[in-house]
Amino acid sequence: MAKREKLAKKVRQQYGALPFREAPGGVEVLLITTRETRRWIIPKGWPMKGRTPVYAARREAFEEAGLHGDPLPEVGQFEYVKRMAFGADRPCRVGVFPLRVTEELADWPEKDERERRWFSLPDAAAAVIEPDLSALILALPSHLADG
Structure with missing residues (x-):
């Protein structure tokens, strides 16, 4: 197997934030669009050398969505396929x-590249295409009750 094929099959780890707020109608989550396909997703990115996974998730929430907040422990994982710059798909x-969002900035690093929007839990779960992410969104209230 060629080196490029092996790289394409290796599952890469990322970390993401599931931004939420408690609103009068219940818990809401904030989703952002991807840069190219404009589909809905959570802020996420690669591990950062010398930093914790939760730091990376918080950093992505700031860079991609202009959010600051208080993180909770990891609630699970989901998988997706990322289209890499060199054209290969990477799992x-x-x-x-x-x-827990404490501040929503009017200006942030990727403001001109993405849209952000608050959703009810059912609407957010329906907006994302990854089944495991959808399940994590719907299960969020049970994690909030635990903590």
Whole structure:
């Protein structure tokens, strides 16, 4: 097997934030669009050398969605396939950290590249295409009750 094929099959780890707030109608989550396909997803990214997974998740929430908040312990993982710059598809596994949003900035690094929107839990679960992420969104209230 060629080196490029082996790289394409290796599952890469990422970390993401599941931003949430408690609203009068119940818990809401914030989703962002991907840069190219404009599909809905949570802020996520690669591990950062010398930093914890939760730090990486919080950093991505700031860079991609302009959010600050208080993270909770990881609630699970989901997998998806990322289209890499060199054209290959790379399977990725994302550890998900709920993030209780304390500040929503008007300006942030990727503001001009993405859309962000608050969703009810059922609407957010329907908006994402990854079944395991959808399940994590719907299960969020049970994790909040635990903590």
